[in-house]
Amino acid sequence: MGQTPPPPAGNIEEMPRNILFVVYPEVSLLDLAGPQTVFWAASRYAHERGLAGYRCHTASVAGGAVPSAEGTMMHVESLETFDLRLVDTVVVPGSPKIIDVAQHSATLIAWLHDAPARVRRVASVCTGAFLLGFAGLLDGKRATTHWAMRDRFHQLFPSVDLDADAIFVQQQQLWTSAGVTTGIDLALAMVEADYGHEVALNTAKELAVYMKRPGAQPQLSEMLITQSRQVPVFESLHMWIVQNLSRAELSVEQLADYVGMSPRNFARVYKQKTGRTPAKGVELFRLEAARRALQDQNRAIDQIAHECGFGSEERMRVTFQRHFGLSPSEYRLQVNR
Secondary structure, three states: OOOOOOOOOOOOOOOOEEEEEEOOOOEOHHHHHHHHHHHHHHHHHHHHOOOOOEEEEEEEOOOEEEEEOOOOEEEEEEHHHOOHHHOOEEEEOOOOOHHHHHHOOHHHHHHHHHHHHOOOEEEEOOOHHHHHHHOOOOOOOEEOOOHHHHHHHHHHOOOOEEOOOOOEEEEOOEEEEOOOOHHHHHHHHHHHHHHOHHHHHHHHHHHOOOOOOOOOOOOOOHHHHHHHOOOHHHHHHHHHHHHOOOOOOOOHHHHHHHHOOOHHHHHHHHHHHHOOOHHHHHHHHHHHHHHHHOOOOOOOHHHHHHHOOOOOHHHHHHHHHHHHOOOHHHHHHHHOO
């Protein structure tokens, strides 16, 4: 291993876990810095428990100066200086120009192809999954990447089982995460797997982030999706819907009255602006609220059904089956596994 600092002082019985971040020109800085900061912060809490923690390294094929997509210049080591037998985890950040990057990264892709045989796990952040895909590491496996690139990913890697909704996916020794900040969720999940819930929880608290968003949580919230469709006329309505989901009935007449429109005109304009009927919109908000509530394993499913306005546990079960092919209890098991 090249230029490795000494292990931390104190009563540490094991060697630190070396995390090798692989970068290249036009790499996304947050894809890199987010997970790095998680491992850095987690090390302090690991040390307090007599555990070795992590040691982060950053390297590129040739080493030297590497410009990020945001314009920050990094000076990194060469991959040749690392003995992969001493590396625990390889992390590949993404890039907004990942297709162009891949076309000029034959050496890096070949290096990634051989990495899993020599390290404990390999991970990607955001579009870094494309480099794992080009290296053949994801064939026949489940993976995820940034939602905006899912169609391109499908075209290039049809043999990969792409979960376009998940924020991160673990498939044996391969981990993939979705867009940008989900690299933080992925790193927290790794910390929890390595050193337990308490170390990961304290790390999340220090960074003021969730501990931890389940991997199966959707990348985009329904509120964010409706906002992105540029329908400001309905923004206050959507907030009102979210605040009143416990009502078993949110009729077209009620919604139309809130925005001061006739029911017929409201239904027409709403479908035109959002791409869905008012009833479908309400249903999707109910589903999103229920999905969040199901992450709390102590809450009863029938209680969640009533709080989210489904009226009954059976009606919520039918709705979940239609949308996800899972019952609420099966969905809860999936997001909390």
